[in-house]
Amino acid sequence: MSKELTSRAEDYSQWYNDLVIKSGLADHSAVRGCMVIKPYGFALWENMRDQLDKMFKDTGHVNAYFPLFVPKSLFEAEEKNAEGFAKECAIVTHYRLKADPDNKGKLIVDPEAKLEEELIIRPTSEAIIWNTYRGWIQSYRDLPILINQWANVVRWEMRTRLFLRTAEFLWQEGHTAHATKEEAIEETEKMLDVYADFVEQWMAVPVIKGIKTPNERFAGAEDTYCIEAMMQDGKALQAGTSHFLGQNFAKAFDVKFSDKNNKLDHVWATSWGVSTRLIGALIMAHSDDQGLIMPPKIAPVQVVIVPVYKGEESKVAIDAKANEMMCQLKALGIRVKYDNNDNSRPGWKFAEYELKGVPVRIAMGLRDIENNTVEVARRDTREKNVMGIDGLSEKIVQLLDDIQQYIYNKALAFQTAHISVADSWDDLVKILDDKGGFVSAHWDGTAETEEKIKEMAKATIRCIPLNNKKEEGACILTGKPSVQRVLFARAY
RNA sequence: CGGGGCGUAGCGUAGCCCGGUUAUCGCGCCUGGUUUGGGACCAGGAGGUCGCAAGUUCGAAUCUUGCCGCCCCGACCA
Structure with a gap:
């Protein structure tokens, strides 16, 4: 393995790839487009997953699991959803292989074993879940259903x-069913807040909450809420989405309930999801040319103790002292190695x-044993300090908090500095080209204009920020009247 | 799917244009020893269907054809 990481300035994209692989988060696999998540990467994902799972449960949700396969007839039931995902589906058509008569030791698909109905590998689970919900829901007393599933x-x-x-x-993917529109919208917004809290407070990545334009909406949704994050190269990344699905899926799958007045109505739905993509956001928001920078709250290892030996006899002394320190740190709930x-x-x-982004490193050598000190280095600022061992554990707890806060503040300052206002087409393009980031500009509200801007400036409308201030203006492209600014950006 | 690049040991590579002993070097790996405060050093050692297949040739990593795979830039997208 070479020592050097490609620098961000040299080639941002190469830096990202190098970093993911060299830090041991993941690797390419033998399957095109599929990665192997390595133990270090999976430990990170587990920490993220566990915290999210807790937050879902704290907001009343329970976990369940639905099949990987979706029969084609169910998949196509909600037309817009099916259309939106159709061109990126993997499809199972057969259920058996057999020995190739012309090629010893090789297998071929057994033509006799063709499925009557093809099975779609889920690109998302609304179809199979809403088909299931039909059997679960008859009355308003069966609602709401608040289910989440962890899946691939x-x-x-x-x-x-x-x-x-x-x-x-x-x-x-969360899939909820509600008796009223208001309740479903409330759920959609609540889960967006959960995502924003998680990404900001645990991943230390500031986000902008907003609503997608109809063009960018999830296929089959009435409204798509999103959180958008800003990467260090000035490109936006959609970090999570929460959809108000209206009655679309209930109608497609005939899911009705009787209300208190025995009136029959279709159920209201939401769905919301975040993925391993968040790990990409984490990497690109914080890391530097030396490697990853993990937010302490979800870092697989929060503190690493490195002994600096000098001769055999020092090992005994240092090991003893280090083990003692490790116990103290563990007792305070710190993940220490x-x-x-x-x-x-x-x-x-x-x-x-440093490459792996461990937030705090403690070096301990003979010198330290003699002085009752250690060298404490923080990954985010790369500062090193010699600190006394007495009462160190509590100071480390504080330091981890400080680091979490520091990297959030740094990312927030970057994001703030990368929200620009543009009032002319030339400004918009110039800002996107030179500086990147979000550009707040007026838009006439039509899909045609949005499409044209995307073509001409390679930027999409990331979102209409929540609680956006209403403001009269002229569309940046067409000059037609506009009631508010929206956020444009080039995006991942 | 279009454009560009690349496939040689676990990783990174030289050799290819102009065919010819045993395929180069570095990192890593194994054994032994000395070391250890910012990617250690010495000695010895192991490791190769040169992406795959066919062709040309006395002879192919090198030339020809076909195929496969990967990476990067676009279109598609969380």
Whole structure:
């Protein structure tokens, strides 16, 4: 493995790829477009998943699991949804292989084993879930249903990138059913808030909450709410979506309930999801040319202790002291690793844990044993300080908090600095070209204009921010009247 | 699917234009030793269907044809 990471300035995209692979988060696999999530990457995902799962449960949701396969007839039931996903579906057509008579040791698809009805590998689970809900819902007393599932889905993307866009990815998808429109909208907004809280407070990535334009809406939704994050190269990344589905799926799957007055009505629905793509957001929001920078709250390892030996006898003393410190840190709930592997030297370990983004590194050598100190280095600022061992654990807890706050503030400052206002077409293009980031500009509200802007400036409307201030203006492209500004950006 | 690049040891590569002993070098790996405060050093060692297939040739990593795969830029998208 080469020591050097491609720098962000040199080639941002290459930096990202190098970083994912060299830090041990994930690797390309033998399957086109599919990645192997390695233990370090999966540990990160588990921490994210566990926290989200807790937040879902705290808001009244329960987990369930639905099949990977969706019969084609169910898949096509909600027309817009089916149409939206049709061109990126993997399809199972057969259920058996057999020995190839012309080619010893090889297998062929058994033509006798063709399925009567093709099965779609879920790109999302609305169809199979709403088909199931029909049997669960008769009365308003059966509502609401607040279910989440942790699953994998497959979307046959033309071009893939580790974490950001893979053919198969892990995610969670919430699917809720409600008696009233108001309640469903409330749920949609509530889950958007959960996502925003998680991404900001746990991942330390500031986001902008908003609503998608009809063009950018989830296929089959009445409204798509989203959180948008800003990456260090000035490109936006959709970090999570929460959809108000209206009665579309209830109508497609004939899911009705009797209200208190025995009046029959279709059920109101929401769905919401975040995926392993969040890991991509995390990497691109915080990391630097030395490697990853993990937010302490979800870092697989929060503190690493590196011993600096000098001769055999020092090992005994340092190991003892380090183990004692590790116990104290663990007692405070800190995820700590003591790396006394003697195959690599301290300098190598320092670089390695910086690459992996471990928030705090403690180096402990003979010098420290004598002085009752350690060297504490923080990954975010790369500052090093010699600190006394007494009362260190509590200081480390505080330090982890400080780091979490610091990287959030840094990302927020970057985001704020990358929200620009444009009042002319030339300004819009110039800002997108030179600086990147979000550009707040007027838009006449038509899909045609949106499409044209996308073609001409390669920028999409990321969202109409929630609580957007109403403001009379002229569309940046057509000059037609506009009632508010929207956020444009080039995006992942 | 269009444009560009690339496939040689676990990783990164030289050799290819102009065919010819045993395929180069670095990292990593194994054994032993010395080391350890920012990616250690010495000695010895292992590791290769040169992406696959066919062709040309006395002889192919090198030339020809076909195929496969990957990466990057676009179109599609979370």
